[in-house]
Amino acid sequence: MNTLLIIMTIQGCLGAFDTLYHHEFTERLPWKPQAAQELWIHGVRNFFYAVIFFSLGWLSWGGWLSCLFAAMLLGEIGLTLWDFVIEDRTRKLPASERITHTILAINYGIILALLAPEMMRWSALPTGFHVVFHDIWSWVMSIFALGVLAWALFDYSRSKRFKVVESPPVLHLEVPRQRILITGGTGLIGRRLGQALINDGHDITILTRDKAKAAQFSGRVTLIDRLEDLRTVDIIVNLAGESLSDGFWTRAKKQAMYDSRLKLTQALADWIAVAKEKPRHLINASAVGYYGHSEILEFDESSSGGKPDLASDLCRQWENCAGQVASYGVKVSYLRLGLVMALEGGALAQMLFPSEFGIGGPMGHGRQWMSWIHIYDACGLIAHIINARIDGPVNATAPQPLRHKDFIRLLGRTMHRPAILPLPGFALKMGLGEMAETILLRGQKVVPKRALETGYLFRYPTLDLAFSQIFHGLI
Template structure:
């Protein structure tokens, strides 16, 4: 296949791009800085894109599929300016991408769009089990996800198959949540966050990439929760990570401390509870390589990675 990947220089995008290239697919990447991106991933054909401007037509034309992973990071103080960047980088960029897809002639238009969303769609839901049929939340990030998904789904009007992945907390040893926690836990300074009772919908990076490939290859439509089938509470996550590293976890982080460092709105996001389950992926035959947290963390950070 010929696949265009937006956000191809990020953690998920670069892992997906390498997986596509390894199986013989042609991968086109879009970046604000193609030269820098090419130095990191020279196997891609890079084009410049500065969203929310329209992406270059020559990059899109003739592709079989597009994977849309672009988006400003969430883990920052949610000031008015940050919120605007978060919305623009997701919603406006996706609208520009879909408009460009729709403008292509039928013979040049990609057949599929796999677009990123997040479990933030559900908001803070306590112990409620959340599947793809669950209603959205009503906080800032939930509203962003609703509008982001709506922007991607517009491509169906141009005859493009659309699959939206609501991604959980992606575990990778060198980035994201786990990348930030590892130095702290290795020093024996880790601990639960807030009450520790909030559910964490995690997923191993290999399964995140696996679900993206599965969505591309198996004509999957609609929304899919990209989360492991066994979510855990924050307290269990903390204990499992500490045990895997053979370190204590004695220093809980109160919510008040999070609010002091990150601001109250981001603190609420960090302690939000989402017991999201990958109902559709399991129903439709995706087999998780890392369904349980113990195995996932042992593979990522244990002493005997498999």
């Protein structure tokens, strides 16, 4: 019996890792409307596991009750298979999650093999529940039982909060049926923008290294994995680039950050140079990091910038690379993006895990500025740039930036959670190095002067309005 309880302990630890690391932290399932059914399955399955853990620690199911216990074990298998089907339909699992699931399945098979003789013994007992005690292992099983029961209730309740499914913003370009290339089309903005333009009746081409991931688009779309396959287009929206806020900035990471932007943008410039029919407009992503950092200055598109850092250098090189196509008669716009607010990715998504568990709080001193934009406005501003034929820099930020401590306070209030546990700057620097210094602990106050001057009306000019839309019906 001790061998069985050891294997169950391993199963419990693997399950906790899978739940916390994959479901909560990396995949953020509780914040994806399409994951509602998967969360419901997790809730029911965890309830089964709670009964299994507690029973193995303290009870023998005598007589015909042993058959009921066996049915529950088989029910867990059925739920797991159903879960696999739902996962494959709704998301692409990372390799680490698939490996973890495989180990869990193998381990569960071992548990069933070890349980078989034990359940034969149970069936010979008088019908009823018989109390047993396995020393320390009974208490270990109790801990796991309480943990998975709590998570069963947690997942079940969160599966019910999805009252609305996030949809792409409604965009209307003045010129109908335009041919538009989007690079980075499977990214945070690219997914929403691409689907919105498809819905508006345009011919969309997505340049992607992962065509399977791009299959999420519904409607008429062309997928290519190399520029040589690109036909004539009217507009190029270049959103591709390695994430700056994802992980430690090693030498290889920094190189990838530069290469993913500069090499692709140069390839686009080379393609435009030889194209017989050139696009009329290139909208090239950049970021508010272009301005460097400052706690006191306010930046608009005419500002020279604050203190330089790696992010500002990267943005300037990126914009310079894109700007060369202007010599071919192509209009060039630089979309200097702030922090994009959306549940499925970006800065806000990274804050959801600690905030939901009440351990959110300001990073560092909290005085750093956060210039942000709702994802609908990010897409809407791209459409506005196309319609208004705007060239040059355009700050893609909401009109009201705010300090990080105020941002966190409003997030906590919206989520009905405390947001009072500060994360010291030195701890962030020790854990994440230069990335924390540049991205998390510094900021800039950026205002969308050109967007407002050219008549763009922000749907979500304030953070409370943005959060009302993002979290409406979800909490």
